[in-house]
Amino acid sequence: MTTIGLSVNGRAITKPVDPRTHLADFLRDQLDLTGTHLGCEHGVCGACTLLIDDMPARSCITFAAACDGAQVTTIEGLDDDEIAAELRTAFSREHALQCGYCTPGMMISARDLVLRLETSDERAIRVGMSGNLCRCTGYVGIVRAIRSVIDARRARGIAAVPGAGRRALGPVGSGNGSSTSTVAALPPAQIREKAQNAAALDVPDFTPDKNFDEQFTVAFPPAKVFEMFGDIERVAACLPGASLTATPSPERAEGLIGVKLGPISANFHGAVRIERDPAMLSGRIIGIGNDRRSRSSTQGDVRYRLLPLDGGAATRVELSIGYSLRGFLAQVAREALVRDLARRLTAEFARNLGASLSGATPVRPKQLNGLALVFDVVKGLLKSLGGNRNA
Numbered sequence: 001m002t003t004i005g006l007s008v009n010g011r012a013i014t015k016p017v018d019p020r021t022h023l024a025d026f027l028r029d030q031l032d033l034t035g036t037h038l039g040c041e042h043g044v045c046g047a048c049t050l051l052i053d054d055m056p057a058r059s060c061i062t063f064a065a066a067c068d069g070a071q072v073t074t075i076e077g078l079d080d081d082e083i084a085a086e087l088r089t090a091f092s093r094e095h096a097l098q099c100g101y102c103t104p105g106m107m108i109s110a111r112d113l114v115l116r117l118e119t120s121d122e123r124a125i126r127v128g129m130s131g132n133l134c135r136c137t138g139y140v141g142i143v144r145a146i147r148s149v150i151d152a153r154r155a156r157g158i159a160a161v162p163g164a165g166r167r168a169l170g171p172v173g174s175g176n177g178s179s180t181s182t183v184a185a186l187p188p189a190q191i192r193e194k195a196q197n198a199a200a201l202d203v204p205d206f207t208p209d210k211n212f213d214e215q216f217t218v219a220f221p222p223a224k225v226f227e228m229f230g231d232i233e234r235v236a237a238c239l240p241g242a243s244l245t246a247t248p249s250p251e252r253a254e255g256l257i258g259v260k261l262g263p264i265s266a267n268f269h270g271a272v273r274i275e276r277d278p279a280m281l282s283g284r285i286i287g288i289g290n291d292r293r294s295r296s297s298t299q300g301d302v303r304y305r306l307l308p309l310d311g312g313a314a315t316r317v318e319l320s321i322g323y324s325l326r327g328f329l330a331q332v333a334r335e336a337l338v339r340d341l342a343r344r345l346t347a348e349f350a351r352n353l354g355a356s357l358s359g360a361t362p363v364r365p366k367q368l369n370g371l372a373l374v375f376d377v378v379k380g381l382l383k384s385l386g387g388n389r390n391a
Contacts, residue, residue: 002297002326003204003288004068008033009077017064019326024048026064027074035075035104039133046132049105050074055164056112065297068290075104083111086152090145098136106132110146116164119154120147203252203273203288206299208322212339215318216350220357222306222315226281228357229304232274238352240345250274257289259341266291268298281306299324319346 001016008031017026027033027050036059039047043061050059051073078084087110090096097103106129113128125146126139134142154160218225228234232248236255244255256269270289277283282305290297301322306315321342355361 002065002068002290003299004065006067006069007071009073019063019065021064022060023050023052023062023064023067023072024059027059027072033074033076037101037104039101044131044133045102046105046109047102049108049132051077051108056108068292075107078107078111081111083114083149083153086149087111087114087145090148091142094141094145094148096137096141096145102132102134102136106134106142110142110149112164113146114149114153115161117150118160120150122147203271203286205286206301206324208299208301209324210335210338211320211322212342213318213320214343214346215316216346217309217314217316218350218354218357219314220354221312222281222308224357225306225315225317225353226276226278226283228353229283230276234356238349238356240348240352245269250276266296268296270298297326317350 002019003014003016005012005014007013008027013031015026015030017030024036024038027036028038036050037047038060039045041048041060043058046058048058048060049056051057051071052062052067053071054073084107087107091103091107097106109129109132113125117124117128122143125143129139129142129146230250232250232253233244236242236244236253239257241258242255243257244253246254248254251274252271253274254271256267259266259268268289268291270287272285272287275284275286282303284304285300285302287300287302288298289300303320305318307318308314309316323338325338
C-alpha cells in the first residue's frame with residue numbers, strides 16, 4: 001500500500017491506497033463520492049470526468065497514487081460553484097439530461113468550456129464535448145444549455161479565461177494546484193506544502209515488509225553519540241544522499257534522499273518522526289517518502305541502541321531496520337540489493353559520524369549509487385559458486 005495525501009473538494013485526505021487503484025474507485029469506494037460515475041472504464045465515454053488541479057481529467061484511467069499532493073474536485077465539490085449552478089439551471093431548462101448517468105462528467109467538461117471559450121460557437125462546443133458520450137439526449141439540449149450560459153456570462157461582462165488557467169501542456173495533476181480558477185483554493189496550508197514536496201503527511205506507524213539488523217562502532221562515549229543523534233542537521237549531513245528541505249524540530253524533519261540504481265535515479269521526498277529515550281540511550285526514526293518520477297514510495301522504521309565499549313570510551317550502535325517499498329522500484333530492488341545498500345549506507349554513515357564527532361566535515365556522495373552494489377552481489381555469488389565447486 002502507498003499512503004497518499006491530497007485535497008478532495010477542499011478537504012484534506014490522507015489514506016493508504018494500492019498502487020493499482022484508479023482514482024474513480026478510490027473516490028467511490030473509500031470516500032463515498034458516488035457522483036463520479038464509471039462507464040467504459042477506458043477513458044472514452046467521459047462519465048468519470050472530474051477536476052485534478054482544476055483541470056478536467058478521466059478518473060477511470062488515472063491512478064490514485066499519481067494524484068499524491070494534488071487538488072481533486074468532484075461533482076459534489078461544485079455545489080456552490082457559480083458556473084456549475086448556472087449550468088444546472090440551463091441543463092434543466094433545455095432538457096439536456098434524461099437518465100443522468102453521463103451528466104456529472106458533462107457538467108465538468110461544460111464548465112471548462114464556459115470558462116475558456118470567448119464566444120458560444122456551436123462547432124467549438126461540439127468539439128469540446130466530443131469526449132463525453134450520451135446515449136439519451138442527442139446532444140442538442142446539451143449544446144443549447146452550454147451556449148446559453150456562455151452568452152449570459154459574456155453579456156454580464158465576465159471574460160473568458162484563456163486556456164481555463166492552463167499554463168503548460170502536460171498531464172493533469174502535474175502542476176499540483178498551481179493553476180487558478182473559480183474553484184476555491186485549498187484551505188489547509190498543510191496540503192499546499194504537501195503538493196510542493198510530498199512531505200507534509202503525518203508519519204504513521206506501520207508493519208515493515210522486511211527487517212534486518214546492522215551495527216557499527218565509533219570511538220566516542222555513548223552520551224556524546226546520543227547527543228549528536230539529537231541534532232538532525234548534523235545527522236543528515238552524515239547520511240549519503242540526504243538533505244533537509246525545511247527547518248527540523250526535535251520530533252520531526254522533512255527532506256529528500258537520492259538513490260541511483262544503474263540507469264534508475266530516484267529522489268524520495270518525505271518526512272521522518274523522531275523518538276528518543278535518554279534513559280536507555282535509544283531511539284526510533286520512522287520515515288515515509290515518495291518518488292514522483294518512478295511512482296515509488298517507501299516507509300522505513302530504524303531503531304537504534306547505544307552500548308558502551310572499552311569502559312565507556314567507545315560506542316557500539318545497534319540498528320534494527322524495517323522497510324516497505326512500493327511501486328516501480330519494488331520490482332527492481334530485490335531484498336539482497338536493499339540489504340547491501342543499507343550495509344554500505346551504514347558503513348559510510350559510521351565513517352561520517354566519526355568525522356563529525358572529531359570536528360571534521362563529513363565527505364559524502366550526492367546519491368547512493370546502487371550499481372556498484374549489483375556488481376558486489378554478482379561477485380559474491382560467483383565466489384560462492386566457486387567455493388561450492390571446490391568443495
